[in-house]
Amino acid sequence: MRILLILILLLPGCSGSINTPVSYFNVETPRPFGYVIGDEIPQRIIIETRSGISLQASSLPAKGQINRWLNLNQVTIKQSGQRYQIDLRYQVFYAPPTVKALTLPGFTVQFNQGENKPEEKMLSQSIPAWSFTLSPLRELVVRQTEQGEYLRPDSPPQLLENTQAWYGLSASLTVTVLTAAYLSFLYGFFPKLLRRTLFKQALRKLAGLSKTDMEQVLSIVHYALNTLNGQPLFYNQLSDFYQRNPQYRQISAKLEWFFNYSNRYFFSAGMITVTPDLQQIKDLCEQCRKIERGSL
Structure with missing residues (x-):
C-alpha cells in the first residue's frame, strides 16, 4: 500500500513533464x-x-x-x-x-x-x-547661434574600397600602351627610330670580331647600310643613296672602298684578310655612327 501511494503521488509530476x-x-x-x-x-x-x-x-x-x-x-x-x-x-x-x-x-x-x-x-x-x-532624430528645442540654427555636421561616409578600380585602370593603360606600340610598329614608326641606332648596334657586334671573322664583319655592315637604305644597297646604287641620305656623301670614298673590298672578298678566290682591313671597316662604321648621331 505504501508503494502504491508513492506511485499515485508521483503521477501528476510525471504527467506535467510529459506534456511540457x-x-x-x-x-x-x-x-x-x-x-x-x-x-x-x-x-x-x-x-x-x-x-x-x-x-x-x-x-x-x-x-x-x-x-x-x-x-x-x-x-x-x-x-x-x-x-x-x-x-x-x-x-x-x-x-x-x-x-x-x-x-x-x-x-x-x-x-x-x-x-x-x-x-x-x-x-x-x-x-x-x-x-x-x-529617441528623436533631432532635439525638440533647436539650439540657436548668432548666425542662425545650430546644426551638427553629418558623419563622414565610409570610403569605398578602390583597389579593384586601380587594377582596372592599370590594366587599361597597359593595353592602351601596348596597342599604340603595335600600331606604331605596323605603320613603320619604330624603324625610323631604329635608324638612329643602326651603326651603334653594328659597332657593338664588331667589337668582339677579328680578321678571321671577316665574312661576319662584312655582313654586319651590309645589314646596317641595307636597313638605312630601306632595301639592299649595291655599289652602283650609291648615287641614289646619297640623294636620299646626303649626309653620307662626305664619306663616299670610304663607302666605295668598302663595297669594292666586299666584292673582292665574296667573289674573288684566294683573297687574304689582314688586320688593317678590319680596322678600316671599323673606322667606316665609326664615321657612320657619328653621322647618324649628327656629330659629323
Whole structure:
C-alpha cells in the first residue's frame, strides 16, 4: 500500500513533464535603448523541443505591418534536430518628440505532438513582449547661434574600397600602351627610330670580331647600310643613296672602298684578310655612327 501511494503521488509530476513540449527556451535581444526612426531590431528565439514535438511554423507572426509604427521585415527558421532558431527582424517607424518607451508585442508559438486528435496535440510556448526606448532624430528645442540654427555636421561616409578600380585602370593603360606600340610598329614608326641606332648596334657586334671573322664583319655592315637604305644597297646604287641620305656623301670614298673590298672578298678566290682591313671597316662604321648621331 505504501508503494502504491508513492506511485499515485508521483503521477501528476510525471504527467506535467510529459506534456511540457519545450526542454530549452531562450529569447536573445539587443540593447534596449538608442534606437531612432527607421532602425531595425533583431530578435532571436532558441527553442529545443522533446522528441516527437515539432514547431508549427504557421504560428509565428507573418511578415508585414504589425501596427502603425512597427513592421516585421524578416522571419527565418533554422532547424537542427529538435533545436529551432527563429530570427525575427523588426523595423520601427515611430518619430517621437522625446525619448519614448515602446514594446515589441509578444506572441505564442504552437507545436504539433504525434498523431493524436487535433484538440489534444496542440501545445504552445509564450514569447514575452520586449520593451525598448526610441529617441528623436533631432532635439525638440533647436539650439540657436548668432548666425542662425545650430546644426551638427553629418558623419563622414565610409570610403569605398578602390583597389579593384586601380587594377582596372592599370590594366587599361597597359593595353592602351601596348596597342599604340603595335600600331606604331605596323605603320613603320619604330624603324625610323631604329635608324638612329643602326651603326651603334653594328659597332657593338664588331667589337668582339677579328680578321678571321671577316665574312661576319662584312655582313654586319651590309645589314646596317641595307636597313638605312630601306632595301639592299649595291655599289652602283650609291648615287641614289646619297640623294636620299646626303649626309653620307662626305664619306663616299670610304663607302666605295668598302663595297669594292666586299666584292673582292665574296667573289674573288684566294683573297687574304689582314688586320688593317678590319680596322678600316671599323673606322667606316665609326664615321657612320657619328653621322647618324649628327656629330659629323
